[in-house]
Amino acid sequence: MGPTMHDVARVAGVSVKTVSNVVNEYQHVKAGTRSRVLAAIDELGYRPNLTARGLRSGRTGVIRLAVPDIRQNYFAELADEIIRAADRRGLGVLVQQTGGDRERELEILAGRSLQMTDGLLFSPERLGQEDRDLLDVPFPLVLLGERIFGGPTDHVTMHNISSASAAVQHLVEVGRRRIAVLGAHPDGRETLRSSDLRVRGYRQALDAAGIPYDPDLVRVTAPWHRENGAHAMRLLLRAGVEFDAVFALNDTLALGALRALGEAGVAVPEDVAVIGFDNIDEAHFAVPSLSSVDPGRAKIAGIAVDLLVERIEEKGERRPPRRIKPDFGIVRRESTGFPQPRDVRLDDSSGTALS
Amino acid sequence: MGPTMHDVARVAGVSVKTVSNVVNEYQHVKAGTRSRVLAAIDELGYRPNLTARGLRSGRTGVIRLAVPDIRQNYFAELADEIIRAADRRGLGVLVQQTGGDRERELEILAGRSLQMTDGLLFSPERLGQEDRDLLDVPFPLVLLGERIFGGPTDHVTMHNISSASAAVQHLVEVGRRRIAVLGAHPDGRETLRSSDLRVRGYRQALDAAGIPYDPDLVRVTAPWHRENGAHAMRLLLRAGVEFDAVFALNDTLALGALRALGEAGVAVPEDVAVIGFDNIDEAHFAVPSLSSVDPGRAKIAGIAVDLLVERIEEKGERRPPRRIKPDFGIVRRESTGFPQPRDVRLDDSSGTALS
DNA sequence: CTGAAAGCGCTAACAC
DNA sequence: GTGTTAGCGCTTTCAG
Numbered sequence: 040m041g042p043t044m045h046d047v048a049r050v051a052g053v054s055v056k057t058v059s060n061v062v063n064e065y066q067h068v069k070a071g072t073r074s075r076v077l078a079a080i081d082e083l084g085y086r087p088n089l090t091a092r093g094l095r096s097g098r099t100g101v102i103r104l105a106v107p108d109i110r111q112n113y114f115a116e117l118a119d120e121i122i123r124a125a126d127r128r129g130l131g132v133l134v135q136q137t138g139g140d141r142e143r144e145l146e147i148l149a150g151r152s153l154q155m156t157d158g159l160l161f162s163p164e165r166l167g168q169e170d171r172d173l174l175d176v177p178f179p180l181v182l183l184g185e186r187i188f189g190g191p192t193d194h195v196t197m198h199n200i201s202s203a204s205a206a207v208q209h210l211v212e213v214g215r216r217r218i219a220v221l222g223a224h225p226d227g228r229e230t231l232r233s234s235d236l237r238v239r240g241y242r243q244a245l246d247a248a249g250i251p252y253d254p255d256l257v258r259v260t261a262p263w264h265r266e267n268g269a270h271a272m273r274l275l276l277r278a279g280v281e282f283d284a285v286f287a288l289n290d291t292l293a294l295g296a297l298r299a300l301g302e303a304g305v306a307v308p309e310d311v312a313v314i315g316f317d318n319i320d321e322a323h324f325a326v327p328s329l330s331s332v333d334p335g336r337a338k339i340a341g342i343a344v345d346l347l348v349e350r351i352e353e354k355g356e357r358r359p360p361r362r363i364k365p366d367f368g369i370v371r372r373e374s375t376g377f378p379q380p381r382d383v384r385l386d387d388s389s390g391t392a393l394s
Numbered sequence: 395m396g397p398t399m400h401d402v403a404r405v406a407g408v409s410v411k412t413v414s415n416v417v418n419e420y421q422h423v424k425a426g427t428r429s430r431v432l433a434a435i436d437e438l439g440y441r442p443n444l445t446a447r448g449l450r451s452g453r454t455g456v457i458r459l460a461v462p463d464i465r466q467n468y469f470a471e472l473a474d475e476i477i478r479a480a481d482r483r484g485l486g487v488l489v490q491q492t493g494g495d496r497e498r499e500l501e502i503l504a505g506r507s508l509q510m511t512d513g514l515l516f517s518p519e520r521l522g523q524e525d526r527d528l529l530d531v532p533f534p535l536v537l538l539g540e541r542i543f544g545g546p547t548d549h550v551t552m553h554n555i556s557s558a559s560a561a562v563q564h565l566v567e568v569g570r571r572r573i574a575v576l577g578a579h580p581d582g583r584e585t586l587r588s589s590d591l592r593v594r595g596y597r598q599a600l601d602a603a604g605i606p607y608d609p610d611l612v613r614v615t616a617p618w619h620r621e622n623g624a625h626a627m628r629l630l631l632r633a634g635v636e637f638d639a640v641f642a643l644n645d646t647l648a649l650g651a652l653r654a655l656g657e658a659g660v661a662v663p664e665d666v667a668v669i670g671f672d673n674i675d676e677a678h679f680a681v682p683s684l685s686s687v688d689p690g691r692a693k694i695a696g697i698a699v700d701l702l703v704e705r706i707e708e709k710g711e712r713r714p715p716r717r718i719k720p721d722f723g724i725v726r727r728e729s730t731g732f733p734q735p736r737d738v739r740l741d742d743s744s745g746t747a748l749s
Numbered sequence: 750c751t752g753a754a755a756g757c758g759c760t761a762a763c764a765c
Numbered sequence: 766g767t768g769t770t771a772g773c774g775c776t777t778t779c780a781g
Contacts, residue, residue, distance in 0.1 A: 053767075053768085054767065054768045054769075055768085055769095056767065056768060056769080056770095057766085057767055057768080060766090060767085067766060067767095068766070068767085069766065069767090072766080072767080091773090093773095094773050094774070094775085095772085095773050096773085097773080
């Protein structure tokens with residue numbers, strides 16, 4: 040254990056309060072005193088004990104982020120954005136993974152495990168609408184994702200229906216009418232999953248364009264992994280259903296589909312146009328580059344952190360829960376016929392042979 | 395602020411010490427007392443304040459992980475493994491990103507920002523051998539990566555040279571002799587970077603196989619991004635240098651190279667065999683699937699956490715620093731001529747049309 | 750087996 | 766402007 044404030048106070052010949060004032064950049068400290076204190080801090084290598092500060096102030100300066108699996112590009116990119124946003128506000132982020140396990144998700148909410156944090160950003164994967172009441176927890180919580188709506192907490196989500204609709208409309212605009220969907224989930228009690236909402240957007244766009252709905256084109260595919268996207272695409276090709284476009288409900292599925300289409304010798308976008316959802320980094324670098332729905336992930340992260348900070352700072356007020364959806368965008372790339380200039384960042388010497 | 399131990403003690407009609415004993419599962423508590431305390435805990439919804447506990451015990455139960463950028467697959471997968479390993483030991487992980495910024499990396503070491511953690515796992519990207527002394531910090535630290543050797547801390551790294559050599563040997567075994575390298579760094583003062591070590595392994599393997607070294611085949615490519623791998627490959631193709639295999643110094647470069655080879659109509663592995671390094675998840679799902687060096691990432695994570703925990707628990711002893719490298723493996727996939735069965739995990743109803 | 754009391758390092762009243 | 770002091774909630778001697 041290092042030196043404490045008392046040590047610094049002794050060396051500087053002042054009281055702990057003064058040391059505290061200096062450390063916390065309190066304005067009204069005489070310049071001479073301040074510099075003596077700073078010298079003592081320097082000499083002793085003093086660093087304030089944040090645990091003690093946390094105990095006193097009731098704040099730790101750390102928030103929790105709980106996601107299913109950080110290996111998934113979407114969550115890695117979300118975590119990145121959230122860590123950045125939190126950092127801007129001087130907060131650290133403790134990352135927890137639930138692994139898509141319901142028990143783990145319940146534990147996260149129970150908060151039995153680690154608290155020592157001021158609040159929680161939670162993106163559940165197994166909890167559903169029926170668990171809504173469990174969100175009424177005794178600590179600041181902001182919900183992410185589409186599993187639960189109308190709960191007692193702030194909720195940052197995306198325009199699933201309208202952005203999916205816009206994606207399909209984009210396919211219609213490039214002349215497609217037989218538009219397959221990859222990533223639907225089987226019908227069941229749940230109807231608020233991302234997949235359900237996005238399929239609903241798909242149908243809206245078809246209706247708007249006067250294109251008849253053909254259930255044969257809507258393929259059940261779960262979980263949303265790359266290999267399953269490829270597999271579903273192979274099955275669709277084999278099924279002999281005619282189609283000239285694919286709307287994959289996330290980019291990972293779309294990337295798998297691109298693979299299967301490539302293997303089958305189907306040209307993208309000439310024979311089949313493809314659009315995904317999420318706009319993960321990799322979409323930019325696929326062959327061909329993948330058009331996608333940008334759901335505003337950076338915004339989502341920023342808003343989520345802002346809301347959480349508000350809740351942490353809120354005293355007794357208890358404002359009613361808010362639901363926020365940032366604007367989305369359609370990113371047009373090669374897979375729907377929009378060639379893009381590639382931006383290649385390179386060191387000066389890149390591309391040369393080694394001397 | 396929730397109920398405290400004193401509240402529980404009052405309700406249960408015992409002293410705080412007894413409550414503490416129950417909470418900490420101290421053995422010698424009369425069953426009746428214990429159950430009365432537990433009932434009180436339940437009734438009040440008491441949860442121990444970890445900050446207070448941390449202040450008292452000097453432990454927080456949280457470690458820091460500092461990596462350049464969690465969006466990069468390698469680091470996302472490493473973070474996943476580390477979070478799992480830490481979780482098994484009851485530790486939380488606070489993730490920080492340096493963004494490949496030297497100043498940020500120095501801050502991380504200065505520990506000015508967030509401590510409230512028991513130790514640090516640090517994977518620097520900009521610090522180098524000359525910063526070795528900065529690693530002598532007043533908190534438990536375990537170093538990851540290849541930037542600094544011989545420092546005062548425990549260090550978990552990989553068999554860069556011998557595994558790179560094995561990768562090249564694998565290419566030789568499948569009959570290749572004109573083996574290009576993607577991802578070298580320009581010569582400079584530094585010679586301990588991953589790239590340098592892996593190029594050294596490359597040369598060793600060539601020597602062992604009696605293949606002459608041709609500097610035209612070693613391509614400088616930085617940073618190691620997908621687009622740069624593609625770009626470097628295009629330049630190599632354009633340069634007219636003859637080659638029948640590529641050793642990419644990481645998988646991301648290799649995936650970019652696969653793209654460029656595909657565009658150019660070069661068949662992999664028939665015309666050119668490709669092997670990468672890192673064995674990221676995506677290597678499995680590339681077209682064709684990518685052979686790679688598995689550097690033992692899961693092991694690295696587990697060992698790193700173990701070492702850090704040891705250092706945290708060590709009292710005055712101060713064992714000398716250790717350097718550990720787990721075993722590596724060569725994963726043979728399609729890109730070097732080893733077709734693999736695809737394992738597709740699917741929900742039961744996957745692949746069907748929506749009813 | 751349980752209770753009383755001290756104190757981890759810091760901040761925030763409240764004095765002076 | 767600066768010093769004194771009382772806790773934040775918990776663990777831990779030390780008694781009993």
